[in-house]
Amino acid sequence: NAGVTQTPKFRILKIGQSMTLQCTQDMNHNYMYWYRQDPGMGLKLIYYSVGAGITDKGEVPNGYNVSRSTTEDFPLRLELAAPSQTSVYFCASSYSIPAYYEQYFGPGTRLTVT
Amino acid sequence: KNEVEQSPQNLTAQEGEFITINCSYSVGISALHWLQQHPGGGIVSLFMLSSGKKKHGRLIATINIQEKHSSLHITASHPRDSAVYICAVRPQTNSGGSNYKLTFGKGTLLTVNP
Numbered sequence: 717n718a719g720v721t722q723t724p725k726f727r728i729l730k731i732g733q734s735m736t737l738q739c740t741q742d743m744n745h746n747y748m749y750w751y752r753q754d755p756g757m758g759l760k761l762i763y764y765s766v767g768a769g770i771t772d773k774g775e776v777p778n779g780y781n782v783s784r785s786t787t788e789d790f791p792l793r794l795e796l797a798a799p800s801q802t803s804v805y806f807c808a809s810s811y812s813i814p815a816y817y818e819q820y821f822g823p824g825t826r827l828t829v830t
Numbered sequence: 831k832n833e834v835e836q837s838p839q840n841l842t843a844q845e846g847e848f849i850t851i852n853c854s855y856s857v858g859i860s861a862l863h864w865l866q867q868h869p870g871g872g873i874v875s876l877f878m879l880s881s882g883k884k885k886h887g888r889l890i891a892t893i894n895i896q897e898k899h900s901s902l903h904i905t906a907s908h909p910r911d912s913a914v915y916i917c918a919v920r921p922q923t924n925s926g927g928s929n930y931k932l933t934f935g936k937g938t939l940l941t942v943n944p
Contacts, residue, residue, distance in 0.1 A: 757936060758936045821875075824872055
């Protein structure tokens with residue numbers, strides 16, 4: 717199993733540009749999550765999904781959109797990039813049974829907006 | 831005040847030393863997670879626990895639910911243990927059930943010198 721994969725690993729965007737961060741998992745997990753990690757701060761939840769076709773906002777959803785058309789994929793869309801979106805983005809997934817809520821993380825995408 | 835506080839923020843040790851990292855939280859939880867993040871790397875789940883103690887190799891995690899406190903211990907530390915260690919909690923839902931969303935601490939940067 718590849719686990720959780722993310723692309724790209726690095727990206728530089730200009731202010732106002734848009735992009736999609738890709739996330740795929742091959743563990744048949746129902747739950748998927750997008751986090752951002754800023755220096756000196758804890759991970760913050762951007763959006764999450766409990767299954768295909770179902771998404772919901774986390775703590776910091778402004779400026780982002782998601783979709784979940786399949787169990788495997790959970791892309792994160794940045795519209796009109798702003799310097800405040802400079803961060804490291806992690807995708808994660810987990811089973812839907814509480815005893816197995818351990819989250820599996822992707823390798824991260826380092827995004828710089830200038 | 832953050833819901834999850836870790837101490838210390840930074841820790842430097844000599845190879846072979848016994849390491850303790852602490853995590854305190856202020857909400858009722860259904861489980862607590864310890865995660866490891868190597869520099870420039872992804873995030874790996876070390877432990878998920880809701881009571882007592884768990885051990886994996888040289889790593890030991892304990893939790894005291896009444897005192898809202900957890901510790902991560904590393905015995906016989908090694909330079910390859912150098913990483914950021916992150917504590918995260920799964921707050922209980924209003925009905926006392928299990929929440930699949932995590933609240934993260936800011937992490938403890940551990941450096942083990944040879």
